[in-house]
Amino acid sequence: MENKIIRILQDQTEFFNSQQTKEIKFRLRQLKKFKEAILQFEDRIYDALYKDLHKSKVEAYASEIGLCLKEISYFQRNLKKWAKPQRVKSPLLFPLSTSRIYSEPFGKVLIISPWNYPFGLSITPLIAAIAAGNTIILKPSRISAHTSQVMLEMIESAFESNYIHVIKANAENSRDVLKFKFDYIFFTGSEKVGKIVMQAAAENLTPVTLEMGGKSPCLVDRNCNLEKTARRIVYGKFLNCGQTCISPDYLFVHQEIKDKLIENIKTKIEEFYGNDPQKSPDYGRIIRKEHFEKLLRLTKDTKVILGGKNNIDELYFEPTLIECDETSPIMQEEIFGPILPVFTFTDKKEVIDFINNRPKPLALYVFSNDKKFRNEILNQTSSGAVCVNDTVLHFANENLPFGGVGSSGMGSYHGRKSFETFSHQKSVMRNTNLFEIPKRYPPADESTLKILKWLVK
DSSP, X not given: OHHHHHHHHHHHHHHHHTTGGGOHHHHHHHHXXXXXXXXHTHHHHHHHHHHHHOOOHHHHIIIXXXXXXXXXXXXXXXXXXXXXXXXXXXXXXXTTOEEEEEEEEOSXXXXXXXXXXTTHHHHHHHHXXXXXXXXXXXXXXXXXXXXXXXXXXXXXXXXXXXXXXXXOOOHHHHHHHTTSOOSEEEEESOHHHHHHHHHHHHHTTOOEXXXXXXXXXXXXXXXSOHHHHHHHHHHXXXXXXGOOTTSEEEEEEEGGGHHHHXXXXXXXXXXXXXXOGGGOTTOOOOSOHHHHHHHHHHHTTOEEEEOOOEETTTTEEOOEEEXXXXXXXXXXXXXXXXXXXXXXESSHHHHHHHHHTSOOOSOEEEEOSXXXXXXXXXXXXXXXXXXXXXXXXXXXXXXSOBOOOGGXXXXXXXXXXXXXXXXXXXXXXXXXXXXXXXXXXXXOOHHHHHHHHHHTO
């Protein structure tokens, strides 16, 4: 395995040094080819996502395939503009000089992707790395084996390995690939593995983007639209069976409306998935037995207030609401499943303190029609993103950078921000030869200092 990676990296270095990937026309051709490959493999991608996560075609397209096709189209429309050197002002100290910022590719990029959105969270950064002019090694998750295999075959059908190579996913390969020097690493996954990736990157001083997760709070003020709030919480929480890094991880609802909100949530679950979600074609499954057993462990000694049924043989876990203590095991780690702990509050300060005394979340959700309430939560807490009166919606906006802060991640991507993430911003300044600036060079005197002070005001 190591010898194969060494050979591929050597081939990618040679191909990158040929300068082909820096040509904008080349990049646009590859994006077009990539889109065609996705469309050609679309049915197989649906099938793989169903086998891995029981995703319906609609969910698979809306949350993965469609977003990738949309991202490619967005890059195709804007790449020439983004890649063009950006002229910036030069200081008065250097008249007639010109200053520009060039976006140049890093070189060899490693993308490590997760299992929960195995297609979308692999392909979206890959699109950006192509557009920025890099060569790429993609390491998909071994857990979502069916989707990883389809991606491997899709990419091999469209690209040579000296340009884009997919590593066959298994645990040993993951460890092997981090031994080698890359010019950039983009990782999506857990905080635990993120630390391993960052440590490995530090050995080679390789820059990284870490897209992780955390416990994303959902706050519901008494001044809100209860019906819409319940619908949007149910959608965001139980999408992909709760296996979403920006899924609402726990709920804080004002004491006065708690019972009404829970009743509305119950109604929306039935509206979305029927009386028996296990029979719904729109409700997913837990990825594997180990993750299912983790959910059982986390719900032990908690009070189920809605749902709670499960079937380990089918990896089915019903949409569930619970009550627990703030110190319960389920509140110490990201849930990554269809379980929503419910807490109440009467004073927003206690909610703000609760959030601020814990690791910074990837997302924070606020449901309120009170502008003052929203602004206080927004301005007095820190999170990767905030979505007001909805859940997970911000992820689909290519104009908003997506990323975490603190333990929920570093760096961001999507749209133009993705292009910038996979590009080095090279500063270039050209000075004039028409004249020299008076008093620039030694020997200096008092008049030199006066002129310098005037110029740098």
